[in-house]
Amino acid sequence: MKERVNAYDVAKRAGVSQSTVSRVLNNYSHVKKSTRERVLAAVDELGFTPDEIARSLANNKTRTIGLIVGNISNPFYAETAHIILREARDYDYDVIIVDTDSDESSFDRSIQTLIGKRVDGIIVASVRKDNKKISELFKLNFPIICYNRKVDDDRNTNFVVVDNKQGAKMAVNHLIQLNHQRIAYISGPCTYSTFNDRFLGYQSALKENGIDYDKRLVYQNELSFDKVFQFSLDLMRNQNRPTSFFASTDHIALAVMDAAAQNGLHIPYDISIIGFDNIDIASSPYIGLSTISQQKKKMASLVLKELIAIIDKKSDQLIQITLEPELLIRKSTGMNTQIRNNR
């Protein structure tokens, strides 16, 4: 395979035009039997996949969609990507995944890469809220939909999200009902809508329950395991330590749990931890992480279905869907036993 074959090579080999190749591969009528046979023989000789080529010739579609994720090693992205990949196959679509490594400067390049690959549409699972590119593409009628994230210009974007503010309120209210007052919050930066909304929910739940906001209990930065582990460790070693943590992703809640173990703190007797996302491992009896479910299966199926409807021009309405979150109580949260020490 010195040079890779394309429709032009097939046309040349068969001695016909590219449009004839297209007509044969699409089973159109009005093609002479001998011509059809010559084209199919050429396809065969060149080791070609007629359906791929036929598609792109016929309707200018690649039947490929792009999926932009923040970090595929975060199980939330990996597990939803897997659902999207599996279901896309049922729609006869392929998926190109781009991982921005949570580096916003690579976002525009990710979009360029996907458009350069001529994808029919894009699902954006991670993007900063001040991004302008998505609404630009939307205005150009390019099929694009946000998933798990929104951008500020939300009059000009399609999205499927969970109600993140409400979910965060549910998490914090659950801790408050267990008599926790000093509730640490671990999150990525508010430049992402998901973290911004969860932070609003955290603040709002505190306020509604008459608990003062204490910024010393709040981490809002890069969600690296090492940094969150260290922050949690330091906080837990404090005399007046928090009795509970709300981690805005399950993945990073595991770093908080590890810090608790390192500190010899028993979960939930000494410290309660709640996450967000309901990644698979959260339900393991060894982890047993209380969390907020994003209904990831429903959300992933829905975003794919809606994107394909947009591509197929079956929908020309703005798609803006907000799903209800769900509180899942497991063994990582329990009644605050140190209430006297901490007030």
Add this chain to the structure above:
Amino acid sequence: MKERVNAYDVAKRAGVSQSTVSRVLNNYSHVKKSTRERVLAAVDELGFTPDEIARSLANNKTRTIGLIVGNISNPFYAETAHIILREARDYDYDVIIVDTDSDESSFDRSIQTLIGKRVDGIIVASVRKDNKKISELFKLNFPIICYNRKVDDDRNTNFVVVDNKQGAKMAVNHLIQLNHQRIAYISGPCTYSTFNDRFLGYQSALKENGIDYDKRLVYQNELSFDKVFQFSLDLMRNQNRPTSFFASTDHIALAVMDAAAQNGLHIPYDISIIGFDNIDIASSPYIGLSTISQQKKKMASLVLKELIAIIDKKSDQLIQITLEPELLIRKSTGMNTQIRNNR
């Protein structure tokens, strides 16, 4: 963006040939200043990314590689994919991930998809050992390299793997040294080299230690959580139950751990469990899974580096690298306390 732009559109808009567009975008000399300006204006007007197009025009390269994984929701794949994605960016390459959902019938389609997208090379992280397509592509000088897997026709394939047989022997020998004799084995089917080699290592370690092979203790089938959970549960409820499990992936070892918890068995006092892969969560103090490290960071970096050397024609030798596995002892394995009951 009713129609997406390409180099042809730029040429048309600028009133020049496609090769002139190519020459301008590659900064070749012998292009009139006014022509250059016209082309760049057209590029700008059409909202084009010159570098992408320039590349593909100039050297027929897309600077994109394909990565075929078995199931991206398995953290082994997700974590190695993340390393490959991050390091590929340093080489100025993009990566298209295809997830076969461990469905071999979709493997050929995955290859077709990637070649249809004109990738410069492919990393194959999951494929059955009897696959013929990989050596066919290799013989056609298409840059392709196996990672974590080998195929039977290994004279005609590049690969980077860990010594899976040796790794499995290390795992089983570790259990035997802890006085375990009844050692269950949980694995995917032997149609994959990785599982085949690990099974050979399991059998070999038993034999060298004079322990009879008991096929009732062996699961070799689809690695679905539910099926492995049920198999393990049934085995653990058996009167003459195994005192230890060797799970051929860490991901599925978690299903065995869950079955132990469901059965009220304490790890490692009642039952020892060892995995393979060293996924991130294995080192969590709550999981503490003993395992065999594949040196995934080194392996992932190496496979990418070697593939790019092949693409750049800096290497025309067969790449066949086998890394040494490493035994990591954590809290999930301990001395067999039931030795009398089980002999």
